[in-house]
Amino acid sequence: MNQKATYVIMAFSLFLLGISLRGRGPGPGVTYVTLKLPDSLPKPAYDFSKNPLTKEGIALGRYLFYDPKLSRDSSVSCGFCHQQFAAFGHFDHALAHGVYGRMGTRSVPTLFNLIWQKDFMWDGGVNHLDIQPMSPITAENEMDMPLNELIERLKCNEKYQQMFKAAYGTEEVTSQRMFKALAQFMATMISFDSKYDSVKRRAPGVAFTPEEAGGYSTFQQKCAGCHKEPFFTDFSVRNNGLPYSPNMNDMGRMRITNNTGDYMKFKVPSLRNVLVSAPYMHDGRFFDIFQVFAMYDHGQEKGSTVDPLVRGMQLSPKEQRQLYMFLNTLTDKHFLKNAEYSEVMIAD
Amino acid sequence: MILIMKYVNSFCHSQKLFFFAYFRFMNRLLLFFFLLIGKAAVSQSVTLTLTHEVNHQPMRANKAYYTAQGDTFTITKFKYYLSNFSFTDENERVLQLSPEYFLVSDDSAASKKIVLTGLPLGRYKAVSFMIGVDSIMNCTGAQSGALDPVYGMFWTWNSGYIMAKLEGTSPASRLPGHALQFHIGGYRGAHQSQRMVQLKVPFAVTAENTAHINLVADAATWFNGPNPIRFSETAGFMAPGTVGDRIADNYSHMFSVKTK
Numbered sequence: 001m002n003q004k005a006t007y008v009i010m011a012f013s014l015f016l017l018g019i020s021l022r023g024r025g026p027g028p029g030v031t032y033v034t035l036k037l038p039d040s041l042p043k044p045a046y047d048f049s050k051n052p053l054t055k056e057g058i059a060l061g062r063y064l065f066y067d068p069k070l071s072r073d074s075s076v077s078c079g080f081c082h083q084q085f086a087a088f089g090h091f092d093h094a095l096a097h098g099v100y101g102r103m104g105t106r107s108v109p110t111l112f113n114l115i116w117q118k119d120f121m122w123d124g125g126v127n128h129l130d131i132q133p134m135s136p137i138t139a140e141n142e143m144d145m146p147l148n149e150l151i152e153r154l155k156c157n158e159k160y161q162q163m164f165k166a167a168y169g170t171e172e173v174t175s176q177r178m179f180k181a182l183a184q185f186m187a188t189m190i191s192f193d194s195k196y197d198s199v200k201r202r203a204p205g206v207a208f209t210p211e212e213a214g215g216y217s218t219f220q221q222k223c224a225g226c227h228k229e230p231f232f233t234d235f236s237v238r239n240n241g242l243p244y245s246p247n248m249n250d251m252g253r254m255r256i257t258n259n260t261g262d263y264m265k266f267k268v269p270s271l272r273n274v275l276v277s278a279p280y281m282h283d284g285r286f287f288d289i290f291q292v293f294a295m296y297d298h299g300q301e302k303g304s305t306v307d308p309l310v311r312g313m314q315l316s317p318k319e320q321r322q323l324y325m326f327l328n329t330l331t332d333k334h335f336l337k338n339a340e341y342s343e344v345m346i347a348d
Numbered sequence: 349m350i351l352i353m354k355y356v357n358s359f360c361h362s363q364k365l366f367f368f369a370y371f372r373f374m375n376r377l378l379l380f381f382f383l384l385i386g387k388a389a390v391s392q393s394v395t396l397t398l399t400h401e402v403n404h405q406p407m408r409a410n411k412a413y414y415t416a417q418g419d420t421f422t423i424t425k426f427k428y429y430l431s432n433f434s435f436t437d438e439n440e441r442v443l444q445l446s447p448e449y450f451l452v453s454d455d456s457a458a459s460k461k462i463v464l465t466g467l468p469l470g471r472y473k474a475v476s477f478m479i480g481v482d483s484i485m486n487c488t489g490a491q492s493g494a495l496d497p498v499y500g501m502f503w504t505w506n507s508g509y510i511m512a513k514l515e516g517t518s519p520a521s522r523l524p525g526h527a528l529q530f531h532i533g534g535y536r537g538a539h540q541s542q543r544m545v546q547l548k549v550p551f552a553v554t555a556e557n558t559a560h561i562n563l564v565a566d567a568a569t570w571f572n573g574p575n576p577i578r579f580s581e582t583a584g585f586m587a588p589g590t591v592g593d594r595i596a597d598n599y600s601h602m603f604s605v606k607t608k
Contacts, residue, residue: 050489127507130489134497135504148498175498179490256506257537258589 027169030054044115056167061185071143087273094284102141107284112191122282195329215326225309232271239264241300293320396462416572421518426454428512436474451494480511480542486535521583534588543600562606573598
């Protein structure tokens with residue numbers, strides 16, 4: 001065969017291939033990033049082949065996360081409610097805050113180990129990490145920002161033009177690119193470095209105190225059915241017996257499925273970093289973990305959808321004290337202070 | 349060929365592997381190239397033009413129409429997704445086109461003209477498509493193009509596309525401003541709102557001409573079909589659910605082929 005012709009065809013085909021792939025994935029010259037995860041963990045639910053992590057993508061995601069321009073009046077960023085020192089929950093706030101002093105109806109969930117999670121929000125109504133931010137960004141009582149206006153706003157910003165170009169090869173701002181960058185940043189929020197994890201991997205010189213060990217055994221008997229190790233949640237929605245609140249009229253999962261069998265079912269939250277992320281429950285009604293223990297011990301509401309695993313649970317004062325000691329070992333100080341997640345100051 | 353194989357056999361193992369890999373790579377590239385230049389000769393595009401009507405009259409903003417139940421109403425917004433096009437030829441063979449998604453909106457003339465490419469030459473007798481977006485695109489993250497959520501056709505609190513949207517007013521509506529708001533969606537479980545449509549339409553795809561198909565979508569079917577809607581009872585529905593399923597059943601009869 002004529003070699004020259006082969007080369008010409010080859011070059012042309014590559015050129016065509018280049019055109020068809022343009023603007024889809026990461027841009028040229030990006031630095032790919034691989035998450036360092038403990039070997040013992042299952043495969044993440046998040047499909048990284050559709051959104052490969054890059055240094056530039058993560059940086060863009062972090063910038064977006066801390067940019068108040070994502071809200072209507074440029075006052076509330078994602079990081080406004082999701083505070084790193086509270087494991088990306090909202091310290092001391094029962095309910096989410098929004099623009100113009102508005103307030104939401106649910107508490108701010110913590111953010112970590114999200115790449116194993118399939119459903120998001122307290123009622124599991126959002127089905128993918130990529131599109132989760134759409135909910136708080138557009139919600140009237142949170143950031144109240146219509147998506148099309150937000151994309152226009154970012155397009156006109158020089159800093160974003162540079163950052164989108166670095167991450168994706170062109171300056172084009174699309175909602176898909178924005179969501180994927182946010183997902184990349186959130187995907188890096190991994191918390192598996194608590195005292196519990198050190199004990200589990202038999203790190204030298206680390207052991208549970210007798211109180212912590214007692215708490216761990218109570219946890220395994222009474223809590224681990226739903227708050228399953230190693231994530232300390234089984235990612236399901238359940239009714240934990242929390243009394244219905246007429247003030248909030250929130251029936252949880254039932255709103256999503258229209259099924260009365262889902263009355264008062266809410267997502268099982270992870271217990272990792274639980275002692276730094278008060279208040280508790282979907283409506284933040286408990287500011288102290290001992291109120292949560294008390295609810296399980298004697299404050300449950302009866303009902304057909306209450307999970308059999310929590311019905312009739314009893315926690316003695318000793319068990320409660322030891323549980324508290326054990327939950328303390330789930331605080332991951334490295335995660336709470338990791339400089340890679342810290343706030344970026346955005347002045348414009 | 350035998351000569352080539354003999355030549356290849358004289359290679360050491362790694363050379364052989366490389367040769368085969370190279371051979372396969374070149375083959376693919378050539379195939380790709382020929383497919384590209386070959387396309388023009390063996391396939392053509394089909395243009396679908398959509399016209400919106402209400403009770404067989406042209407759809408106009410703020411014009412009054414009647415349902416079969418006697419309710420007066422106007423339409424201010426009319427949008428829907430079409431996807432998963434396939435064609436049946438005279439030999440009953442079904443040709444599924446590569447997945448593409450189109451958002452048709454009454455206020456955008458450009459959206460009412462859909463060009464489908466890659467249909468092999470031949471004589472056809474029917475077209476099929478989905479009103480809505482298939483489940484896979486509802487649960488695989490952030491999408492682009494017609495599926496970009498900036499078009500307001502995505503539910504943020506209960507993930508999934510709004511397959512079709514009709515908004516307007518009716519004096520019978522008890523909603524504020526006598527509004528009508530029907531956002532039909534739901535892609536899983538008991539409430540799946542995607543509807544397949546098949547329409548008989550004879551046409552030929554030849555190398556010389558692009559085929560044209562004129563479709564009419566009659567919005568009155570939303571309320572008049574097998575499940576009649578009274579605006580005094582139901583003036584809006586904006587979640588996956590039974591009412592949405594019923595309206596989707598109604599509007600699955602919305603399309604017809606216009607013959608001049």
